[in-house]
Amino acid sequence: MDFSLKQIAELLQNSSTIIITAHVHPDGDCLGSMLALNEYLSSRGKSVKMVLDDEVPALYNFLPGYETIGKPTTKIISADLLVVLDASDIERIGKVKEHVNAPILNIDHHISNTKFADYWYINSQSAATGEIILELLYLLNAKMTPTIATCLYTAIATDCGFFRYANTSVQTLRYAADLMEFGANPNSISEYMETKPLESILTLAKVLETLELHHHGKIATITVSPDTLDTLDSTEGFINYPRIIEGVEIAIMFKIMNEGTIRISFRSKTVDVSKLAFSFGGGGHIRAAGCAIIGKIEDVQKKVLSSAIKQLQLAETLL
Template identity: 80%
Template sequence: MDFSLKQTSTLLQDSNTIVLTAHVQPDGDCLGSMLALNQYLVSQGKNVKMILDDDIPVLYKFLPGYQAIQKPTSRVISADLLIVLDASDIERIGKVKEHVEAPILNIDHHVSNTKFADYWYIDQRSAATGEIIFQLLTLLNATITPDIATCLYTAIATDCGFFRYANTTVQTMRYAADLMGYGAKPNLISESMESKPLESILTLAKVLETLELHHHGKIATIKVLPDTLSTLDSTEGFINYPRVIEGVEIAMMFKVMSDNTVRISFRSKTVDVSQLALTFGGGGHARAAGCAVTGRIDDVMKEVLHVAVEHLTEVAL
């Protein structure tokens, strides 16, 4: 059922036992949105759990309250409501879908959203799910604490490339200014995220050695293999290097996981890569998307590259 923001706020008020979750391969938007909403709901006396089927990247461990995020277990739990944040498809929440028994509310901003939930509020005009959560908390007359402001500023800023991407709007900048007024410190947030261990920089150099150009230089790929991942917590930002190469329309990072799954990140300058990701059961934004494909790296790369070339050809027609 398609909900308004007002109906969404009423559903939150009427629910007492709530589980919050978000997509695997967590980024600043899904984590910041989840943590901010959790802090508000707890302040209202709600019984809230945050469950995520993935690890929290080190660069986001400055976010207040991240330690309370749990992983799903084999035990099924019941709740009044399962809120899925920043995920366009039920598969994006991993094992949480089998771990929680509850009606699902989906709050999201992706153009590729499949409307999988019982209730959904989707605003494709929002630069980030964090913008929607800020609107929701404002509607609920919530007290925006410095911790909530930090989480929401991080959510918004990271999903628009710290206000560099095309999804940055006038309203996005206003929200950022408002959150600064509530106590968010942009300098501390960016410094926390930019600080990287030496191993990350050395690993980036190895990953860039796998850089290849395809389709007359319009597609760039990099690979992250399991032995590389074993010494690395996060590959955040790696995809930006092939993306900025002159002439590249689509950048792709293939990350080989231990379970024979290849996670793929897509980035572009002008091409809608959300449709490309959707072809493989993923989703995301027009300029940034992702998916996971089971198979050997060589086979997966061949298949995805084939579809990417077709996608570019169709766009050019």
Template identity: 45%
Template sequence: MSKELSLQETGALLLAAEKIVLCTHVSPDGDTLGSTLGLARFLLQQGKQVTVFCDDKINDSLGFIPGMELVQRPVAGTKLAADVLVVIDASSFDRIGIVADVVEYKELLNIDHHISNDRFAEYLYLDPKAAAVGEVMVDLFQAMGWSMDKETATCFFTAINTDCGSFRFANTTPKTMRKAADLLECGVEPNFISESLEVRSRKTVELLGKVLPSLTFEAEGRIAYLTITNDLYDADANTDSFVSYPRSIEGVDVAIMFKAVEPAVTRVSMRSSKVDVSQVAVHFGGGGHIRAAGCTIYAPVEEAREQLLAELRKQL
């Protein structure tokens, strides 16, 4: 069981360490990357030895985030000693890939906002009411009196913006808007961030055209899903937004995207307007939020789809 820290205790733990490894979760999104890179920039400015790990491919659309050049992919079989390993925006330890095997750490800190967090870390700062870990980072910096330059603020604004759907999702609160406004005071250009996030490669748009015909409805139209089969899967295409298409259909309570990344590995993304999809994700070892969650099912996509739909029907 984790020891839950205050913001001040979290900041003190970070400042007390010299060798720090920060890591994102696999299938990295704007929140985990923006939050990690913003914190990494600050710690480097304090003279800390900082390594940033991400055990997955990063979509090109996120390449504009300041500090992206710091991100390394861990190499299996290597070892890196650290005073503290900081896991950012991950609710379970398996969400960091082989980073868990590569880093030899003295202390393990998890900074998160997922209600499904399984408290795997020795130390934990968790705010399930926060729209994004980017919002938590702003809280941390303000509580510690740490200054933010334009680039660090851009990292955190990107984190918040992506996890609350450009302030459209139900997790957006008055506090979320206030923290975003604080970041604008640091010189953040929201138009630049929005335009950068909206850019799609030709490969991604062409893949969307091939995937949309797979749209299928279940439970009298309350469930709608898309499927990316093994023959369609392209690691270079940014498919994060695909689930928004079934989500926008009238009468759909739960939208799902099944992505066959390997013959027996299926990644699942779920969005909901009424159903607690985090419970479904947790059943398969994943996690997330009540209205947005995901998991990886180690089965062929057809089998994984049947398993997940069966569990989802129980929630309905």
């Protein structure tokens, strides 16, 4: 059922026990949104538990409260409400879907959202789910603490490339200014996000050795091997390097997982890569999307590149 923010506020107010979750392979938006909403609901006397079917990357260990995020177990938990943040499909929350027995509320900003929940609020115009959570907290007249501000600033800033990507709006910048006034420190957050362990830089150098250009230099790909993943818990930001190459319209990162699955990330400057990801069972945003395909890397790369070229050619005919 399509809900307004006001209806969501009422639903949360009328729920006593709440589970909060988000998508696997967590990023700054889903983590920051989870932690901010948890902080507010807990302050209102709600019984709240955060559950995530994945590890929190060390990159985000500066976020206050990250260590309280639990993992699903075989035990079924009942609650008044399961809040799913920043996930466009039920499969994106992993084992949590079998772990919790509760009506589902989905708050999201992905254009590819499948409307899987019992109640949903989806705004694809929002730069991040963190923007929606901030609007919700405003509606609830929430006391904005430095903890909430830090979490939501991180959520918003990371999902719009620290205000460099096309999804950055005037409202996004206004929200960022509000969060600074509430206690977020952009300098500290950027410092945490930009500081990398030596292993990350050395791994990036190896990954960039796999860089290839296709279709007259308009598509760039990089490949991350399983042994790379054994030494590094996050490859976040790697795909930005092929994306910034002059003449490149679509950047693709193939990440070979040990279980035979290839995780694929897409970034673009002008092409709608959400359609490309959706064609392989994934989803995302117009300029940033992803999917996962089971198969041999050579076959997957050939298939994905063929589709990417077609998507690029289609975009060129519409110019």
